[in-house]
Amino acid sequence: EVQLVESGGGLVQPGGSLRLSCAASGFTFSSYWMHWVRQAPGKGLVWVSRIKGDGSTKNYADSVKGRFTISRDNAKNTLFLQMNSLRAEDTAVYYCARDFGYDFTVNCFDPWGQGTLVTVSS
């Protein structure tokens, strides 16, 4: 069974940092692009970042470029999101999601993890 489990969320002050993790199981992790998508409380979905299976290509939404870094450890089947210079508007549930395509990116998402809540507040 394909499973994605996020962790690392919590309360952080504005300007602070947080590192999210997503543990993957049930599939060949290195063969898939992976994504982060966030959802502010009561709001819609916003794509944040993606990374190629071998880690060689990374892309970001403009709203997080220069502050967030996506990475992966294929030996440990784990995806990461390093979030620096956090702002109140980064408050959201952060989901990791597997790309629909195998060995190439389609850029839609299936499946999704359960999400981890990040709250940026003083």
Add this chain to the structure above:
Amino acid sequence: DIVMTQSPDSLAVSLGERATINCRSSQSVLHSSKNKNYLAWYQQKPGQPPKLLIYWASTRESGVPDRFSGSGSGTDFTLTISSLQAEDVAVYYCQQYFSSPLTFGGGTKVEIK
């Protein structure tokens, strides 16, 4: 960026009746050489992550009931639930994957009348 606009924001439908959700993109998401529309639909039930229902605008994901169908091309798309069931209460989102940044519609909340 491609802007995705969904309508209505919410709708209430009687059990067994049809629900129709619309999604419009600010630019065409039809890849002409591949003849594919880069459009997906997701269902998000309360307290749960989204679930992929439909991709390439009209292809149902494995395990999705056939009462869910997607249609449309270019800039105008529709998700139809042919006979609403109680378990279909959720927010539905469209998403374009034609170009980066990947963008979602604002969501349509479906409730039981």
